[in-house]
Amino acid sequence: MANFSEKVDKFIIDTEDKLLAVVRTSIKKTVRDAQDFVTVDTGFLRRSGAAMLNDIPRGQGRGRKRRPGEAGVLAEYNSDNYGSFLEATLARMKLGDVFFWGWTAKYAKYENLRSGFFDIAVQNFPQHVKSAVQEFKK
Numbered sequence: 814m815a816n817f818s819e820k821v822d823k824f825i826i827d828t829e830d831k832l833l834a835v836v837r838t839s840i841k842k843t844v845r846d847a848q849d850f851v852t853v854d855t856g857f858l859r860r861s862g863a864a865m866l867n868d869i870p871r872g873q874g875r876g877r878k879r880r881p882g883e884a885g886v887l888a889e890y891n892s893d894n895y896g897s898f899l900e901a902t903l904a905r906m907k908l909g910d911v912f913f914w915g916w917t918a919k920y921a922k923y924e925n926l927r928s929g930f931f932d933i934a935v936q937n938f939p940q941h942v943k944s945a946v947q948e949f950k951k
Contacts, residue, residue, distance in 0.1 A: 829908055831949045836912075837903040838945040839938060844899055844914050847934035851916075852924060855879065856890030861918040863895075864902035866910045872917035 815823070844862070851859045857876025864870065876890065899914075906912060915921070925931045 833906065833908060834949050835942065835945040837906060838948065839941040840903060840912055840914070841899060842941040842944070843934050843938045844895075846937050847914070847931050848895060850928070850930035850933055852928050852930065853886060856886035858916055858918045858921055858924060860890040860892065860895070861916045861921065863915060863917055864899050865913045866902060866906055867913075869913050870915045870917060874917055874919040876918065 844864070848859055848862055851862075853859055855876055861872060861874075861876075863872050877887070879887070902912070918924075
C-alpha cells in the first residue's frame with residue numbers, strides 16, 4: 814500500500830497532466846478555429862501561421878505574387894501543415910510556458926481588422942476550455 818506522500822505525489826502529477834491536456838486541447842481548437850476563419854486568396858496568410866513557446870513567432874512576412882494565369886490558392890501555400898507544427902510545439906509545452914500563435918504575414922493584422930478571424934476564434938476559447946475540462950474529467 815502506497816504511503817500518504819506517494820499518493821499526494823501521484824495526485825499532483827495526475828492533476829498537472831490533466832491541466833496540460835486541457836490547455837493543449839483548448840489552444841489547438843482555438844488555433845484551428847482561427848485558421849478556418851482566415852480569408853484565403855493565395856493561401857499565404859493561412860500558411861504563415863506559427864506557434865512558439867515563450868517568444869513571438871517570426872517568419873516570412875510576404876508571399877509571392879501570382880504569375881500570369883495563376884488563380885486560386887498557390888500550390889506552395891496549399892497545405893494545412895500548421896497542424897504538425899502546432900502539435901510539436903504543444904507537445905513541448907510545460908506548465909509555466911507561455912504559448913504564442915501568430916501569423917507572420919505582414920497583412921495579418923489588417924485582415925483581422927477586416928474579417929475578425931482571430932478575434933472570433935479567441936472568443937470561442939472559454940467554450941473550448943469547458944469542453945476540454947469535460948473531456949478530461951473522466
